[in-house]
Amino acid sequence: MVDSKSTTGEDKEQSFETDGSRYSEVNPDRPLEFSREKRDEMIRKSAKRVQDHLERLPEGPAANLDHAHQKAEQLRESVPREPTAYDDLLDTLFEDAIAHSAANPHPKFLAYVPGGGLFHAALADFVANATNRYVGTWVEAPALVAIETNVVKWFCDLLGYPEDAFGLLTSGGSMANLVATITAREERLADDFLDGVIYTSDQSHHSVAKAALLAGFPSENVRSIATDDEFRIDVDALESAIEEDRDAGKDPFLVVGTAGSTNTGAVDDLDALADLCNREDLWLHADGAYGGFFALTEKGSEQLDGLDRCDSITVDPHKGLFLPYGTGALLVRDVEALARTHSVDANYLPDWDPESGTVDFSQLGPEQSRDFRGLRAWLPLKMHGVDAFRDTLAEKLELAEQATDCLRQLENVEIVAEPQLSTLAFRVNPPGVEGEALDALNEELLEVINSRGRIHLSGTTLDGEFAVRICVLGYRTHREHVADSLEEIERVISEVTR
Numbered sequence: 001m002v003d004s005k006s007t008t009g010e011d012k013e014q015s016f017e018t019d020g021s022r023y024s025e026v027n028p029d030r031p032l033e034f035s036r037e038k039r040d041e042m043i044r045k046s047a048k049r050v051q052d053h054l055e056r057l058p059e060g061p062a063a064n065l066d067h068a069h070q071k072a073e074q075l076r077e078s079v080p081r082e083p084t085a086y087d088d089l090l091d092t093l094f095e096d097a098i099a100h101s102a103a104n105p106h107p108k109f110l111a112y113v114p115g116g117g118l119f120h121a122a123l124a125d126f127v128a129n130a131t132n133r134y135v136g137t138w139v140e141a142p143a144l145v146a147i148e149t150n151v152v153k154w155f156c157d158l159l160g161y162p163e164d165a166f167g168l169l170t171s172g173g174s175m176a177n178l179v180a181t182i183t184a185r186e187e188r189l190a191d192d193f194l195d196g197v198i199y200t201s202d203q204s205h206h207s208v209a210k211a212a213l214l215a216g217f218p219s220e221n222v223r224s225i226a227t228d229d230e231f232r233i234d235v236d237a238l239e240s241a242i243e244e245d246r247d248a249g250k251d252p253f254l255v256v257g258t259a260g261s262t263n264t265g266a267v268d269d270l271d272a273l274a275d276l277c278n279r280e281d282l283w284l285h286a287d288g289a290y291g292g293f294f295a296l297t298e299k300g301s302e303q304l305d306g307l308d309r310c311d312s313i314t315v316d317p318h319k320g321l322f323l324p325y326g327t328g329a330l331l332v333r334d335v336e337a338l339a340r341t342h343s344v345d346a347n348y349l350p351d352w353d354p355e356s357g358t359v360d361f362s363q364l365g366p367e368q369s370r371d372f373r374g375l376r377a378w379l380p381l382k383m384h385g386v387d388a389f390r391d392t393l394a395e396k397l398e399l400a401e402q403a404t405d406c407l408r409q410l411e412n413v414e415i416v417a418e419p420q421l422s423t424l425a426f427r428v429n430p431p432g433v434e435g436e437a438l439d440a441l442n443e444e445l446l447e448v449i450n451s452r453g454r455i456h457l458s459g460t461t462l463d464g465e466f467a468v469r470i471c472v473l474g475y476r477t478h479r480e481h482v483a484d485s486l487e488e489i490e491r492v493i494s495e496v497t498r
């Protein structure tokens, strides 16, 4: 063991104890600093665990939640006073925590909106967090801000926005919807905004209503507009609602269109919404958290026609670009609107001129210090080029078609929502079973499927009836996984309808 008093530089401290419980005893003056050797060892150990985990992931369960609650209870503890060895902490993480959870990146995880978590994006995070530069203002790290600026510009370009459109990366789609709502409020309403009305369909994500609430609007200021047979907003009903509100002295100001609903992947007629919002002088925001990046594909770009006409767009790279959680984006046609909405004077902030060609992300949104999330998107996009993402997204659209075709061939199965993108909904519908009994049967179907752990699906209510959803968005999900999943569904259907 090195006498800490005699060492001058970190790299000269060679023989840290390998027993992690003694880390903080090695150099009591600098308890949080590790030698290069120690760092190497920690990286190696972490990498091995991750590699083992990823290698076993496809064969493991798509969700393992049976004893998860007990595991969670066991992990409750008070503030640690004594050091714990790194190996023991990795054990806790991988064996007691990660192993007992829903495996969102699993190839047969088809519930909710599956998560990807590209491996190289994790390495980008490692680099970003270990170097820990500040990207909130241009002056502190111009080249790093330029990297994130590129990413935002690329997103604008990929979604068909004009050259001068811009935006910011957020922690996710909910935050992007919130920033969009507040920006629309600031741009379209007076300070006294409580007559302002927001319109969205009955299929929109709950984060839209939450954003309205957080932006200061009582829930009665949010109109839930009916949808058609394909779960797209009824534009005529929307128009009538706007007229009614105007007649009642209200201030319609924002329409939130759904560019791929979470429930069924339904895409509102964005072109028609853009026409209407132009006529009525309303801000049009598209919630493309799930569906937006399908604009990269041929089929998706047809479905999403009109997306580029929206005043602002939410996309979620942690969904549509398979990145790790914590990566959303808000894109706006008029970036000045973002700057105006978030401008405050603070004498400790550098002055920023939006015309200067530089960017201060901290002046375009609510966050000041934050992670360098741009790197997480930049690295994989640069390593592959965008076509790898386009092809992967196109594959997901085809897989949803494949799943639908398989389901159609099963007896007593009804497709409740055809895939407009990569999501569909179905239910079993055997003769003589109706109403609550039919709902109960489908709930049982979902429960049995998920309890077996081979695949993971989720349910929803459509037109008042319970339906089972399939959403294909994992980058590890391919033809054979969909085929396996459909076999599993078929097996369980024959069990529960016997």
Ligand SMILES: *Cc1c(COP(=O)(O)O)cnc(C)c1O
Residues within 6 Å of the ligand: 113, 171, 172, 173, 174, 175, 205, 207, 260, 261, 262, 287, 288, 289, 290, 291, 316, 328
């Ligand atoms: C997932 C989702 C959101 C919320 O995004 P988060 O990244 O989970 O905050 C919003 N809208 C839609 C349509 C979504 O699918």
